[in-house]
Amino acid sequence: MKRGMAVSIALAIALLAPVVLSQDIKSIVENVNATGQLEVVHWWTAGGEKEGINEALNYFSRIYPKVRVISGPIAGGAGTNLKQVVKTRVVAGNAPESFQCHAGYEMYPYYEGDLLYNCDDVWSYMGLESVTPDMIEEICKIDGHYYCVPIGIHRTNVVFYNKGLFEAYGVEEPSSNMTLEEFFDFAAELQEKLPEGVRALGLGDRNNWEATHIFETLMLAENPRTYEKFINGKVTAKELVPALEAFQEYLGYVAPDHRARTWDEECGMIMQGKVAMLIHGDWAKGYFTANGWEYGKDFGAFVVPGTEGWFGASTDAFVRPKSSVNHENAIRWQATYVTLDAQKVFNPAKGSISPYTHVPTTIYDEYSREAAEDLYSRDIKIYPSITHGSGSPEQVLSQLNVIIGDFAQNPQNVQGTANSIINAIKYVEHPVQWDII
């Protein structure tokens, strides 16, 4: 009898727990007189993205005027410098209330060290599951729980091109209605028509990751199954060969001094008419528009051939570290930036797409509208980007960047490179198993 009663009490607690939780978060979020500080560390310092985060933080300040907001920008593309600062602070037990992180594996070292709060509360209270594409949900989860809340998404499998260049040399503009093989044939024909010093394809990989970005996109274009096996740590050297050969072919149309430039300098080469096309993420659109180019008039974009029906996701999110001073403000911050109003101001300014399907696509420019419609489409398949911290453990990414950076410079040894990649993967544990197909 006593045992039965204990079981009943336990059951009641288990059933009541979510209610108590939601009441707790309700009182936290609805307390507009909250005080204390909110330090948000992020890597958005360039034009567009800086305005985006400022808009989101201003929106927070309007709702919680008594909270002292500290914006902590740490410059350095894709958070390379931020990771150093944040990891040191988190280990020292002096974490900010919230910091920017790519959803997926990038959160894993913090999760593994039990240094993050789980964000199920915000997801549940704000009803995010009903408005978030399934795969984006998966990318934000570890062991069945959410550990971050996304703020914006960039598409990674895009070809950007200079429209004027195609017009000037009488070549029909490309589109995604071709296979990868046809795309390379097209690049070959284009290269023949272009004058000396102008290249059909672009790459600016001074920071290595730009080359990895193209490699991962070509890997998916060659065979999505290989990509899935790669991010699950189960790929073989033989399976990597087609992707490396495709990258080798891509490099054949790239200027030999590609390593001298960064991605934005390569976008500058497109604007100068020295490069016709570039596989990159759609933050490149932000570069073009910030420099006065107009989508559809000066530059065009299409999904990388072979990846039609796929959406490569670079998912920007914020996490809540455990050693922060004012955790409740971190909950308020997450609950604020996912609101419709905050999403409407953040994403158009940043040039990203909202992860939430209830945000109307009419708020975007033409390019982002098309990308958002793709992201929210039921037919699209989303894959977590390796390069942008989601798909593979950080040890794999760190080594992959170096191996692919080296291959981009000396693309002769396909088999040796494939073996090196396998050596980099095989000793690293892959606790997350993705199902992207």
Added chain:
Amino acid sequence: MGYNLRAKSVLEFLPFIVAIALAFYFIYVAIGWNVIVSISKWAGLRPDYSFSGFQQYARMVDDPLFWKSLTNTFFLFLMMPLCMLLGLLIAILLDLCGKGAGIFRNILLLPFALSFVVTGTLWAWMYAPSNGVINTMLRAFGLESLTSMWHTGEGTVMWSILLALIWQFSGYTALIFLAGIKSVDEDVIGAAKVDGASTFQMYRRVVLPQLGPSVLTNFVILMLFSLKAFDFIWVLTSGGPGTASHTLAILIYRVLFEQTQFAYGSAISVILLLIVLAIVVPYMYFSYRSAER
């Protein structure tokens, strides 16, 4: 009276005590902590100080990237003789220059006053193989054969870094030499002139033998920089292409912050520390001995 004296001497020593306490905590405790981490089981972001033995050091022996980074670090030692030769030549020219020396001195010091991030970016633009100023000028003068891939080529990247660093440090070494030359006793120089020494003989026989302390200072500064070189190389090459320009500092950064392997990163840091100590300790010993004399 005795109490007042004691209070006074405590007050006098207080600034030193504070400085020593801060230096002890932030330098020596940090070094000690780093050594402990290197022999711990710490993996990931959660500290774990349980003893793991010297397995991280054993791992280093089998890590080809460690050896490559060590070799590249030592390669940068070449900067010392080259910078010092150029710096000495500039110092002598400045010494001979007379009135205009002030302007040249400032111009030559300017590269050293710039941040490594700025000079790294600057050299990346100058080295750019297709449109960088160096290759463009070589082509313009018909020296196409001398154009190179510079910092983007595996075989040329370390030489490119070395050349840029020589540019940045030569002015500084020249100033240290110039200060040394200026401190040579005027009477000695006067006596040499009376004895009919030519300018070359005067520098060769009188000035150069007295530049020992300047050489030692330059040697230590340049060597320490080459050992901990990070920001300039990171901005210029990110350690690439591939791993071609990895130095120990670059490797430590990647292992610690890109791969979150604190124990292994700390072990590499300890090795770097030992190399630095092997240079600094004899320097300090000889400096103090010559000061005592």
